[in-house]
Amino acid sequence: MxxxxxxxxxxxxxxxxxxxxxxxxxxxxxxxxxxxxxxxxxxxxxxxxxxxxxxxxxxxxxxxxxxxxxxxxxxxxxxxxxxxxxxxxxxxxxxxxxxxxxxxxxxxxxxxxxxxxxxxxxxxxxxxxxxxQVGLVNQRVFLVNASLGLYPKLLEDRETWKKQFGRHRLVAFGAGLLTLLRGHRNLRLRVELDNSTRELRTPTLFIGNNALQMEQLGFPEAQAIDSGRLAGVMLHPVGRLAMLWLLLRGALGQLGDADKVRNFSFKQLTVSRSRAWGMQHIKVGIDGEVSRLRLPLRFSVSPxxxxxxxxxxxxxxxxxx
CATH class of the missing domain: 3.40.50.10330 (Probable inorganic polyphosphate/atp-NAD kinase; domain 1)
Incomplete structure (x- = not known):
């Protein structure tokens, strides 16, 4: 009780x-x-x-x-x-x-x-x-996921569609498909993970704190969620057709096995621009809402x-x- x-x-x-x-x-x-x-x-x-x-x-x-x-x-x-x-x-x-x-x-x-x-x-x-468990990005709470790059753009387009056609899953899927067909830009990021730093190009970085969502996409890192870790997903640079193929694999629960996807679990992750003179803020999708956060981004599990x-x-x- x-x-x-x-x-x-x-x-x-x-x-x-x-x-x-x-x-x-x-x-x-x-x-x-x-x-x-x-x-x-x-x-x-x-x-x-x-x-x-x-x-x-x-x-x-x-x-x-x-x-x-x-x-x-x-x-x-x-x-x-x-x-x-x-x-x-x-x-x-x-x-x-x-x-x-x-x-x-x-x-x-x-x-x-x-x-x-x-x-x-x-x-x-x-x-x-x-x-x-609660996820944090720069002390902002996220319960399901946080993301940057293509995914926040998808969220913005989805919200525009929802205002016109209503809040339904089919509308959300259609908005996502149109976003991918219009093409995308790759982010240049510096990522600090597991005591190592690397620079990379990616269309999107996705951080999950929801085991159900990660399971449905086909990521084994879902098992690490709720035990003090978060799940991370980064895509290698790909073209429009390859991105659509990845979307289909995600819908089938097979994204974790795709060649162009890197998935991992972690306790702490820091993300910044690969160039010091770049933009100091970046759009971040947080549980379906888009905000602008100051770099660097620090992802962790709330104590x-x-x-x-x-x-x-x-x-x-x-x-x-």
Missing amino acids: TGRGNNGDVKPLFIVFNIGSGHGDAALARATIENACAEAGRRCFVMLVDAPGRLAQVAHQAVRGAQQAGGIVVAAGGDGTISAVAQVVLGSGVPFGVLPQGTFNYFSRTHGIPADIAQAMQVLLHESPQAV QPLLLIRPAAPAPERAET
């Missing part, structure tokens, strides 16, 4: 609800949340976020409320929303819950949290917190875990691996 708050009642829920996430009915989702809490005799405070710029502010309010009441902070939204709220929760000592409302929901699926909001509420109301409310049993999508 999730225990009791500071005033002796069952821990209240402070729910940061991004009404712009997903493609469902926000009013219906809110009613489902409030009805589930009422039936369980549980206090909950639904804190609506109607603009992306307010997400961090509302998350801070939720953390303060949870600290005072001995409660739980819950993020309702897609992986980007969940990651942004986790950034505020990490290190606060407050348990964390999620109500997945996004397109892919990799974080919740990895930890066995249902996509159905009524079922996810039952997890929040009846399960206990467990420590889960502090998230205390996630999740089922004790393994996630169904990973149980067979």
